[in-house]
Amino acid sequence: MHVAILGATGVVGQEILSVLEQRDFPVTTLRPLASPRSAGRTVTFRGRAIAVEAAGPDSFAGMDVVLASAGATVTRELAPAIRKSGAVLIDNSSAFRMDADVPLVVPEVNPEALPAHRGVIANPNCVAIILTVAVAPIHRAVGIRRLVVSTYQSASGAGLAAMQELRSQARDVLEGREPVPRALPHPIAFNVFSHNAAIGPEGYNGEETKVMRETRKILSDPDLAITATCVRVPVLRAHTESINLTLARPLSPERARALLAQAPGVEIVDDWERNLFPMPAIASGRDAVYVGRIRRDLSQPDGMGLDLFVCGDQLRKGAALNAVQIAEAVVASRAAKVPAAPAEVAHG
Amino acid sequence: MHVAILGATGVVGQEILSVLEQRDFPVTTLRPLASPRSAGRTVTFRGRAIAVEAAGPDSFAGMDVVLASAGATVTRELAPAIRKSGAVLIDNSSAFRMDADVPLVVPEVNPEALPAHRGVIANPNCVAIILTVAVAPIHRAVGIRRLVVSTYQSASGAGLAAMQELRSQARDVLEGREPVPRALPHPIAFNVFSHNAAIGPEGYNGEETKVMRETRKILSDPDLAITATCVRVPVLRAHTESINLTLARPLSPERARALLAQAPGVEIVDDWERNLFPMPAIASGRDAVYVGRIRRDLSQPDGMGLDLFVCGDQLRKGAALNAVQIAEAVVASRAAKVPAAPAEVAHG
Numbered sequence: 001m002h003v004a005i006l007g008a009t010g011v012v013g014q015e016i017l018s019v020l021e022q023r024d025f026p027v028t029t030l031r032p033l034a035s036p037r038s039a040g041r042t043v044t045f046r047g048r049a050i051a052v053e054a055a056g057p058d059s060f061a062g063m064d065v066v067l068a069s070a071g072a073t074v075t076r077e078l079a080p081a082i083r084k085s086g087a088v089l090i091d092n093s094s095a096f097r098m099d100a101d102v103p104l105v106v107p108e109v110n111p112e113a114l115p116a117h118r119g120v121i122a123n124p125n126c127v128a129i130i131l132t133v134a135v136a137p138i139h140r141a142v143g144i145r146r147l148v149v150s151t152y153q154s155a156s157g158a159g160l161a162a163m164q165e166l167r168s169q170a171r172d173v174l175e176g177r178e179p180v181p182r183a184l185p186h187p188i189a190f191n192v193f194s195h196n197a198a199i200g201p202e203g204y205n206g207e208e209t210k211v212m213r214e215t216r217k218i219l220s221d222p223d224l225a226i227t228a229t230c231v232r233v234p235v236l237r238a239h240t241e242s243i244n245l246t247l248a249r250p251l252s253p254e255r256a257r258a259l260l261a262q263a264p265g266v267e268i269v270d271d272w273e274r275n276l277f278p279m280p281a282i283a284s285g286r287d288a289v290y291v292g293r294i295r296r297d298l299s300q301p302d303g304m305g306l307d308l309f310v311c312g313d314q315l316r317k318g319a320a321l322n323a324v325q326i327a328e329a330v331v332a333s334r335a336a337k338v339p340a341a342p343a344e345v346a347h348g
Numbered sequence: 349m350h351v352a353i354l355g356a357t358g359v360v361g362q363e364i365l366s367v368l369e370q371r372d373f374p375v376t377t378l379r380p381l382a383s384p385r386s387a388g389r390t391v392t393f394r395g396r397a398i399a400v401e402a403a404g405p406d407s408f409a410g411m412d413v414v415l416a417s418a419g420a421t422v423t424r425e426l427a428p429a430i431r432k433s434g435a436v437l438i439d440n441s442s443a444f445r446m447d448a449d450v451p452l453v454v455p456e457v458n459p460e461a462l463p464a465h466r467g468v469i470a471n472p473n474c475v476a477i478i479l480t481v482a483v484a485p486i487h488r489a490v491g492i493r494r495l496v497v498s499t500y501q502s503a504s505g506a507g508l509a510a511m512q513e514l515r516s517q518a519r520d521v522l523e524g525r526e527p528v529p530r531a532l533p534h535p536i537a538f539n540v541f542s543h544n545a546a547i548g549p550e551g552y553n554g555e556e557t558k559v560m561r562e563t564r565k566i567l568s569d570p571d572l573a574i575t576a577t578c579v580r581v582p583v584l585r586a587h588t589e590s591i592n593l594t595l596a597r598p599l600s601p602e603r604a605r606a607l608l609a610q611a612p613g614v615e616i617v618d619d620w621e622r623n624l625f626p627m628p629a630i631a632s633g634r635d636a637v638y639v640g641r642i643r644r645d646l647s648q649p650d651g652m653g654l655d656l657f658v659c660g661d662q663l664r665k666g667a668a669l670n671a672v673q674i675a676e677a678v679v680a681s682r683a684a685k686v687p688a689a690p691a692e693v694a695h696g
Binding site: 029063150152166185186189190192196198199202203204205212227233235246253270272273275276277278280293295296298299300307340 | 425470494495497498500515518519522532534535537538539540542544547550551552553560564573575581582583584590600620621623624625626628629640641642643644646647648653655657
C-alpha cells in the first residue's frame, strides 16, 4: 500500500508511524506530509529517516490511503484533491465525522458501517472511541437508555505543545514559579479545568457536543440520551471516563463484567481487593480500553443502572491505533474484491 | 473561648489555626494537641510559637471547644474524655458522622441541625460539604430526585504526606525516574486513579459511601437517589466535582444561576465567552464553593435536569473553614443563652 501521513510531525502523526510499524502494516511507500513550516524535517519509519514534504493538492497522486491528523480546516481544503487521487482518506479531524455519507468507525463497535464509504472514513473523537468500545457490548445486550459521562482528559488531546506545557509548568510550580499558560488557556500542571473547546448556545463545549453526537452515530442510536462533561487533567496521554448508564432492560454487574471480558479491545481491570482499576499509569502506551469499577448504580432500580470507570490511551486507541485499524479493514476489503473497481467510480 | 486543636500538626490542623486567626475567632487559650510523636513541636498562632502536647484523656480540662482532625480511631478513643470535660467536640473524622444524635453540619445548608447536639458535632466529608453547598439551594427550591457525581479530588484529602508525594513524584517523572508510591497506593503525579478507600460489598469505595450517606443526612433527604464515583487527581488542595441532577420539579438554568448567585458560600464562575469556570487554580486558598457550567442536561426532559461543575478548597471549606464556622455557631448559641447551662447537663 502507498500510504500518506498528513500531519506526520504532530503527536498523532508520530503515533500513527509507530502503530503502522508495530502492526506490520503493508506499507510499500510512505509519504510523510505536513505544513510548509515542517517541510524538510524527517520522520523515522522502520529505521529509515524520510523527509517530510509540504502538503498540497499534488501530494496524493498514487497513494492508496491517506491517514490524516491535520485538523479540520486543512483536511477540508485538501479533501477534494485526495478524493480525486483515488486514495481513501481516513481522517482524524472532526471535518467530516457527522456527514451522512461518511462512516464514523470504531472497528470493534461498528465495522458494518465501513464498506459504505465513498472515499472518506472518519476516525471519531478520542473520548467517543474509548466510550463506545466500553459500552457497546452493554448497548447490544440490553440497550442503553441514558448515559452520563464525565471525563479526565490528558494534555495529549491538545497536541505536543500542550504535553510540553504540562511538563514545563509542573517544573515551574515545583521551583516556585508561576505557571504561564500558552498552548492551553489555563494552567494545566496541578490543576484541572473544563475542556477549553468553545461553549455553544446550550452551554455545552465543542468537545462535549462531539462526544454526544458521535457516540449516537457510532452506536447507530439517534435516540440515545447522553450528557457529557469534558475536563482536562494534568496527565500526559491517557483519557479516563466516569460513566453512568441507565439501561433499557436489566443487567447485573456480574453479567456486564462477563460481556466486557469477551468484548474485543477491552481489558477488565476491576480488582476490588487490591483497589486496582483503570488509570493512565496502566493504559498509557497500550492498545486496550481498560474497564473497571463495574458496579450496580444504587441510585437506580436494581439491575437498571451501572457505573463504569474506563481508561484508554488517547494517542493510540483514541487516535492512531483506531485509524490504522480502519486502514487495515480497508486493505482487507480491497483484497476481498480484487480486481479493485477503478477508484474514481468506487469513490463516486 | 478555650480551644483545643486535636491533630494540630496535620494539614487540616494547620489550616484550622490559620482560619481561626484570619476570622478572628475569640480564642483565649489555644491548646495544640497531637500524637506523642509530634509532641514538643511547635505551631504558630497569632505570631506566637506554642508547644504541641501529646493528646490524652487529661488534655481537655477547661476547654470550651475541641476542633479535632485526628482520624476516626483516635477521636473515638478520646471522645469520652472530651465529653466529660464539657467541651464541645467538633470532629472532622468520620467517627460520629452517621450517629443519629450527632448533627452533621454545613452551616450554609443545615444550621437548624446544630442546636440539637449533645456535645459532639460532626464536620462532613469534604466532597459532601462542597457538593451540598452547591446543590442545597436547588434542592430547597425544586427538589432533587437523583444526583450523579464524579469527583476530581486533590492530594490534600490524603494528608500532608500525599501532597509531598505528589510534588516529589512530579519531580521524579520530570527527571526520568519511575515514581514510587508510598503514602498513596498508586502513582499520583501525571496520573488519576479511583479513590483508594476500601471497596465495600456493593463495589462502592468508602469515600463514595460517605459522600452518598452524608449528602442525604445534610440535606435531610433520606430518599435522595445518589451515586458517586470518587477519583484522585494530581492537584494539591482543591476538589472539583462534576454533578448531574434530576429534578423533582422543573428549573431552568437561568433560574438555577440566579438561586446560586444569592446562595451563602457560593461564588458563580460561569463565563461562557472566556471559557472560565471553577477550577483548583481559582479555588485553592479561598473560602467559597465555586459553581459553573450551569446548563440544561440535554439527556433529560426540558427543565428536569441540570449539569454543574463545582470546585472548593478541600482544606478550607472542605475541612478547616467548615469546622471553624461550626465553632462560631456554637459561640453564638452560647452567647444567646447566657448564663450557660452547666456543661455536664447540656451534654447529657
